[in-house]
Each structure stands twice: as structure tokens, then as C-alpha cells.
Amino acid sequence: MMTLSEFLIPSSEYAARRGPEDVIVLSSRARLARNLCDSSFPAWAKKPERLQILKRISDAVVSLAPMKSCLLESMDNLSNNDKLALMERHLISREHTARGVGSGLAINKEENISVMINEEDHLRMQAILPGFQIRKVWERIDHLDSELEKKIPYAFHPEYGYLTACPTNLGTGIRVSAMLHLPGLALTDQISQIVGAVSKLGLAVRGIYGEGTDALGNLFQASNQMTLGETEEDIVIRLEKVIRQVVKNEENARQTLLEEKDQITLLNHIGRAWGILSNCYTIETRETLNLLSFIRLGIDLGMFPKGKRSDLEELFLITQRGHLQLAAKENMDAPQRDRARAEILRKKILKLKAPQKVKLKPLES
Secondary structure, eight states, X not given: OOOHHHHSOOHHHHHHOOOTTTTTEEEEEEEEEEOBTTSOOTTTOOHHHXXXXXXXXXXXXXXXXXXXXXXXXEGGGSOHHHHHHHHHTTSSOTGGGGOOTTOEEEEOTTSSEEEEESSSSSEEEEEEEESSOHHHHHHHHHHHHHHHHTTSOBXXXXXXXXXXXXXXXXXXXXXXXXXXXXXXXXXXXXXXXXXXXXXXXXXXXXXXXXTTOOOGGGEEEEEEOOOSSSOHHHHHHHHHXXXXXXXXXXXXXXXXXXXXXXXXXXXXXXXXXXXXXTTOSSOOHHHHHHHHHHHHHHHHTTSSTTOOHHHHHHHHHHTSHHHHHHHHTSOOOHHHHHHHHHHHHHHHHTTSOOOOOOOOOOOOO
């Protein structure tokens, strides 16, 4: 039987995937919450019923064309490191890492569609693509949802729409989001202002792994808050519009930093990050991601002429806890992980020469 490590796309290939406008918009995601009309919601279902629901949904999911050759697994068969690695790739939620018997997961071969079974709802299905592809991910998951609804009966109310465990998902059950890299706004002290403005427009801004998590590495998720009383099309249009404005603000912030005398603020932050990462012998995840954010910014701005963004994307991934321990094929305590992480970083970052001042030019998305 294929293990998760054997199934997952190698980290170097995963990090090399590109999408439109992916300098700032790293990825786009659309998620739907659904429940069966004739079964208890997961929080109320006893173990025998959860197992029955898992089998029923699993059979329906694997019969769909987009899920051909998918990985289908019960959560109790996955190790903690497996679950962490899946969360680090944004294929499952933080909440689903705590699930065991009676919960499951299906991931398509391309790793751009995943289905969580018996998370908070019976079904949490999502499509995720690199770059700014909000409409495309929505269309992809909408198609999967329509095909699945032909096979299993959803809980639906003519007035309230799709019924969900949490009232905030009631209605369309849709969450559409974009992962944004915003170091320019952070360095120019505009990030709080932008987050506040986006929130007033009805969007939520969260950290790297969603609700309740920090914005490590200057990474922010922007998503819709309302799911009731608004159509999916309206939600997608509004999110696209807001994201485009945030991208423009980030581009302007980067240009401002480039135009500052001697680019001193940029060179200071990027140079310090390069110095620490290329010489560290122990380093924690939080500091790693925050410093890698500045190296990525330097590569995007041309301060590391030989630097490749895909190498940085891979470092964001393989220095995190789950991927570190999967690669080592063993559990490590925090000091061991910090040393292993530092060794990886030194080898990679030392290949980059110190950041250089760049000539001013229009930024390209």
C-alpha cells in the first residue's frame, strides 16, 4: 500500500509550481462545507455512525473523475508527522490533524483537490492552485460538488441554504481565499491599516494556517466572511476586486522601499536575514519563516541575481516540523529540529551572495 510520503509530490516539484501573479498572490483556494441530510453531524455522531458516513462518502468521492488515482486514507492510519505535512501543504485544516477513527481524507494525484471527511462537517472539500486564480478554483470545486451531490443527499433548506455545523458557514457554505505575501506593507508600517480596510469590506484576514494562527513570514490569508445572503458569484467578484487592490498596495510599498535613499531599509532587513540564515546553527520555525520572507522579497526585487524563487518556496516547506520529521523518518525534539533546520538553511542560503542594490524599474507581477 502506498504511503503518504510516496504519494506526495516531491517538495522541489511542489515548490516549482507557478501561477498568474504569483509574486504576491502565492495561492488561491475555494472550500465548500456540506453535510448529509440523513445523518448526525460529526460532533453528534457516535463512532459506528461516523464510520458508516466515512465509508459512504469515501465511495462516492473516489467514483468521481477528478479523484481518479487519489489517495484515500482514514485519519487514524496517518502519523502525526503525516498530518502536519498535509497541513503545511494546506491540504487539511489544523482541526483535521486532531481527527482519528471515523474521519478521513482524499487527495487527488495533482494535490490541487482535497476532501476532508468528518471534520467539523461531513464534507470539507477544497481546490487550491498557485497564483491568483480565484475564479478557477471556485469553478473547479463547484464542478466536484455538483457531481458529488448526484451521489449523496445534502442537508439543504430552501430559505437558509446548505446546513452546516457552524452558523457562519450557513448558506452557500463557501470560503474563497488567497494567500498573500506582504513584506512591503509590513516594512512600511501599512499592514494594520490595510487589514482594517479589508475587514471593513467584509473580508477576514488570518494567518498562514487560517483562523487563530499567526501571519508568519508576512503571509496572510484573505477570505470572505459572509456565506448567507450572497451568491457564490458575488463572493468571488468581491474577493477578486479586494485582492487586486491589496496587490497594488503591496507593489506600491515595494516601490517606495526601492526609491528610499540607498535602499537602506530593504538592504538592512534582507541583509540581516541573509546573514543569520547563512550562518545559523540552531533556529526555530517562527524566526525561519520571518527571515525567509525577506530573502524571498530580495529575490523578487532582483537583489539576489542568481536566486530562484522556487528554492525559497521549498525552504518555506521543508523547514517546517512535519516535513522535517518526514524527511528524517523519525520524531525529533525541538532542539534537534532547530539544528536540522539550521543545517538545511546554511547549505541553501550560502549559495546566495550577499544582497545587492538594484536599479529602479517597474515591478512585474
